[in-house]
Amino acid sequence: MTMLSPTPGRAAARPVAPAGPPSGPRRRKQQGGTVLAVPALVWYLVFMVGPMIAIFVIAALRWPGMLQPVSFAGFDNFRTVWDDPVFWDSVRNTVVQMVVALPIMIVCAYMLGYYVAQKPPGHRVIRYLLFIPGLISTPAKAMVFYAALSPDGLVNGALKAVGLGSVTDAWLASPSTALLAIIVLDVWSGIGFTAVLFAARLGSVPEEVGEAAQLDGAGHWRTMWGIHFPIIRDYVGVVTMLQFLWTLFGSAQQVLLLTQGGPGTSSTTLSFLVYQKAFIAADLGYSQAVGVVLFLVGLVGLLSIRRVFRQNY
Amino acid sequence: MKHGKSWLPAHILVWAYALLLVIPLYYLVASSFKTNDQIFAHPFSPPTSLSFGNFSEAFSSADLGMAVVNSGLVTVLSLALTLVLALPAAFALARSTGRAAKVVEGIFSLGFLIPTFAALFPTFLLAAATGLFHTRAFMVLFLPATAMPLSVVILVQFMRTIPKEMEEAARMDGASTFTVLRHVYTPMCLPGIATILLMNFLTFWNEYLYSLVIIGPDPSQRTVQVALPTLKSLTGTDYGVLTAGTVLTLVPVWVVYTVLQKRMQQALVSGAVKM
Numbered sequence: 001m002t003m004l005s006p007t008p009g010r011a012a013a014r015p016v017a018p019a020g021p022p023s024g025p026r027r028r029k030q031q032g033g034t035v036l037a038v039p040a041l042v043w044y045l046v047f048m049v050g051p052m053i054a055i056f057v058i059a060a061l062r063w064p065g066m067l068q069p070v071s072f073a074g075f076d077n078f079r080t081v082w083d084d085p086v087f088w089d090s091v092r093n094t095v096v097q098m099v100v101a102l103p104i105m106i107v108c109a110y111m112l113g114y115y116v117a118q119k120p121p122g123h124r125v126i127r128y129l130l131f132i133p134g135l136i137s138t139p140a141k142a143m144v145f146y147a148a149l150s151p152d153g154l155v156n157g158a159l160k161a162v163g164l165g166s167v168t169d170a171w172l173a174s175p176s177t178a179l180l181a182i183i184v185l186d187v188w189s190g191i192g193f194t195a196v197l198f199a200a201r202l203g204s205v206p207e208e209v210g211e212a213a214q215l216d217g218a219g220h221w222r223t224m225w226g227i228h229f230p231i232i233r234d235y236v237g238v239v240t241m242l243q244f245l246w247t248l249f250g251s252a253q254q255v256l257l258l259t260q261g262g263p264g265t266s267s268t269t270l271s272f273l274v275y276q277k278a279f280i281a282a283d284l285g286y287s288q289a290v291g292v293v294l295f296l297v298g299l300v301g302l303l304s305i306r307r308v309f310r311q312n313y
Numbered sequence: 314m315k316h317g318k319s320w321l322p323a324h325i326l327v328w329a330y331a332l333l334l335v336i337p338l339y340y341l342v343a344s345s346f347k348t349n350d351q352i353f354a355h356p357f358s359p360p361t362s363l364s365f366g367n368f369s370e371a372f373s374s375a376d377l378g379m380a381v382v383n384s385g386l387v388t389v390l391s392l393a394l395t396l397v398l399a400l401p402a403a404f405a406l407a408r409s410t411g412r413a414a415k416v417v418e419g420i421f422s423l424g425f426l427i428p429t430f431a432a433l434f435p436t437f438l439l440a441a442a443t444g445l446f447h448t449r450a451f452m453v454l455f456l457p458a459t460a461m462p463l464s465v466v467i468l469v470q471f472m473r474t475i476p477k478e479m480e481e482a483a484r485m486d487g488a489s490t491f492t493v494l495r496h497v498y499t500p501m502c503l504p505g506i507a508t509i510l511l512m513n514f515l516t517f518w519n520e521y522l523y524s525l526v527i528i529g530p531d532p533s534q535r536t537v538q539v540a541l542p543t544l545k546s547l548t549g550t551d552y553g554v555l556t557a558g559t560v561l562t563l564v565p566v567w568v569v570y571t572v573l574q575k576r577m578q579q580a581l582v583s584g585a586v587k588m
Contacts (some may be wrong), residue, residue, distance in 0.1 A: 034414045036490075040402035040461055041417055044424060047458030051435035052427055058435065108330075115327050120320065128574070129331045132338065134581050135566050137519035139538045143559045144337045146545065147344065147352075147552050154340050157356035192334060193581075200582045220319065249430040253522050257542055271430065278434040279526060291431055298428060 055295065058288040065282045077289035087290065089265040090273045093179055094248070094297075097269060101183050101247055105190045106240050112191060113198025114224045130196050133189035138250075142257035145185050146172070178259045178267040185254055186247055194239055201235045202228060237309025244301050248294065270294050345557035352552050367557035371544060374554065376532040377561055380540035385565075387449050387524075387536060388517040391456040395464055395513055396506065398457055403468030404494045408480075418469065424462025433526060440527050447529045449536075455527070456517050464509040467583060471505030472498055511569070511577050512584030518566060537562045 062073035081087050116123050116130070133141070148154035149171040156168040171177045205228060213223045229236070252271040255261055261268035261276060268276070271294060277287035344352050345367050346360035372378055406418050436455065437446070445451035475498060483497050499506070521538040528534050530543070544558045570577050 034405050034409050034411065034417060036401035036405035037414070037417050037465075040398040040465060041420065043398055043458045044421070044461040047436070047439070047455050048424065048427055048429065048432070048461075051432035051439060054435035054438070055432060111323075112327060112330065115323055120324065126327060126331055127578070129334050131570070131578060131581065132334050135515065135570055136563060137538050137566075138521050139541045140559050140562055143541060143545070143555055144341055147556055148337055148340060150550075150552070152353035153552075154337070154356045157353075161357075188333065191330065196578070197582060220323075245428055249428045252430065256522075274431070275433065275522075278437075284434065287434060291434070295428070295431055298431075 055288050055291045058284060059292045061285050063284040066284070073285055077285040078292075080286060081289045081293070086265050086268065087273065090268040090270050093266070093268060094251075094270045096179065097183055097186070097247060097251065098244070098301075101186050101190070102240065102243060105187050105194060105243055106236065108187075109191045109194035109239075110198050110229070110236065111224065112195035113202055114228060116195065116199040117202035118220075127196065127199070130192035132192065134193040134196070136189070138253045139257060141185060141189055142254055145181065146258060149181055172259055173263060175263045175266040178263060182251060182254050182258060182267055182269075185258070186251070190243060190246075194243060197239055198232070198236075201232050205231055233309055237306060240309065241302050241305050244305060245298060248298055248301065270297070341556050341559055344552055345560045347553050349552055367551075367553040368561065370551070370554045371558035371561060375540045375544045375558060377537065377540055377558060379532060380535055380537040381561075381565075383449060383528075383534060384518060384536040384538070387452050387456070388514060390453045391460075391517050392510055392513055394453065395457040395460045395509070399461060399464040399468055399509065400499065400506075401494065402461075402465050403472055404498055406465065407469045407472035407475075407498075418466075421462045421465045427462075429459050430522065433522060436523065437526050446527065447531060447534065449528055449534055451527055452520075452524060452536075455523065456513075456520065460509070460513045460516065463584065464513065467509055468502060468505050471502035475501050507576060508580045508583055511573065511580035514569065515566065515577075515581065516584070 059077055060073060060075075062071045062076065112130075116126055136144075150156075151168075151170045155171065159165060159168050169177055171181050209227060209231070210223050213227045218226065249271050251269045252275045255267055255269055255272040256275060259267040261272050270290060274287050274291045274294060277283045277290065281287075340356065343358075343360055344356075346363055347367075351358075351361070402421075406414050406421075440446040440451045440455075443451065445454070479497050479501070480493050483493050488496070519538060520536070524536045525539050528536060528539065530539070532540070541558055541562055544555045
């Protein structure tokens with residue numbers, strides 16, 4: 001099975017590519033052609049593409065509440081957003097989140113994936129365990145963290161048990177650690193699952209490649225970074241893009257469940273700001289303006305990650 | 314020896330991380346049998362008694378029974394609709410060689426790039442406009458749309474491996490297009506169908522934010538993922554009840570995972586391309 005091959009990047013390029021091999025003399029017309037794809041296509045356009053486009057429309061509207069009159073605002077919403085310190089706080093938090101979480105996640109997951117792919121003793125057990133975060137829903141993960149990070153929870157209990165009682169904190173309620181808790185949750189659940197993705201890809205690299213390198217005297221470290229990494233470089237890019245998008249857009253849920261963006265704005269991320277302005281503050285134009293910003297950040301991020309990981313041999 | 318002494322640090326680090334994955338789960342299960350006081354005093358000790366008080370408490374105070382039924386309903390109906398839409402679409406795309414099919418396939422592939430979350434508010438408006446706001450029905454219509462791109466692309470790949478002769482033979486016997494789909498293609502790409510069913514099962518069952526906003530807090534409609542966090546405030550945070558509720562929402566996924574481990578892993582890995 002090669003489902004891993006359709007990378008977002010390549011997929012995007014596909015419609016532009018010339019339509020396949022020249023199809024020779026036109027073959028007997030197949031009955032019931034492309035029409036069968038129409039219902040699925042309509043479904044997808046109505047429920048996904050439509051709302052996506054609507055973001056840009058709503059961002060240009062002055063819409064101060066669900067039942068309030070709507071008027072055209074042009075770029076006013078963007079100006080408001082630009083001048084709002086809360087927006088800049090959330091930008092800062094999102095940047096921190098990305099800069100801390102992404103490199104840790106990708107580097108650790110790659111090494112872990114490499115480890116699993118070498119089939120060391122017990123790799124089946126490890127593989128089974130690594131899937132755990134992939135199975136658990138966000139609310140369930142958040143509840144585990146909520147219980148573990150509570151003032152009387154697992155983490156403080158462990159700290160006390162090893163004599164570090166002075167380090168204990170109300171992790172989720174303290175401005176200096178709230179964002180950190182969100183990041184830790186992301187990294188904790190992200191590494192395992194990403195590692196499995198890497199392991200799956202590394203598993204399809206011919207074993208002779210590694211063996212040849214070892215014969216030439218390369219250690220495992222060299223083989224891992226010098227041989228295998230370049231081979232699956234573009235796949236690392238794809239996984240990085242996915243994690244980037246998951247973190248960028250998905251953090252709204254973790255923040256909503258764990259800290260509600262607080263205390264203050266210390267853990268408000270961009271995607272939570274979109275949610276908060278739409279469904280709590282009912283400032284709809286503002287919310288969708290941030291939505292547009294978020295979308296653009298996502299796009300720019302994708303393109304830059306793609307550039308960094310471009311196959312270069 | 315391939316995994317010699319130099320691997321020792323790696324072994325230690327990997328198993329340490331594995332432990333980090335297991336400890337919260339252990340804590341979760343152990344706490345679900347304890348009272349608040351026991352959890353605070355001895356977070357690591359195993360429960361002293363196996364009473365299911367917390368579970369029944371979670372069940373009644375957050376109406377988890379109803380929530381499980383709702384989640385099951387939404388998940389199963391969405392899965393069915395996904396198949397009904399994706400199978401014919403993949404069938405059409407896999408067989409046709411025309412330009413239109415190429416374009417349609419390209420549009421589906423682009424779907425990987427659309428972050429579903431971003432469109433939360435417009436989707437909410439759509440639900441309101443169709444009069445399906447605060448109903449499970451909208452989720453049943455909406456979730457398959459989010460699953461469409463990947464499901465179609467995966468099924469197309471499976472269907473392309475089916476030799477043309479199979480269809481030609483069926484045609485000789487006078488089979489209609491529908492019969493070909495029903496009796497030739499569907500049985501032959503069962504592994505693909507299983508993959509998308511498992512992958513989407515997990516996404517649909519675990520869906521949170523959209524269910525929260527669109528189905529809302531009404532206990533007779535809401536799903537488990539929405540009901541679960543309410544335990545936090547409902548019970549004044551009784552951690553025993555909270556963890557018991559969390560364990561309950563994990564059971565269906567856990568059962569499926571343990572029974573279909575290999576297949577589920579494959580499905581998850583292939584599903585990762587999705588948002």
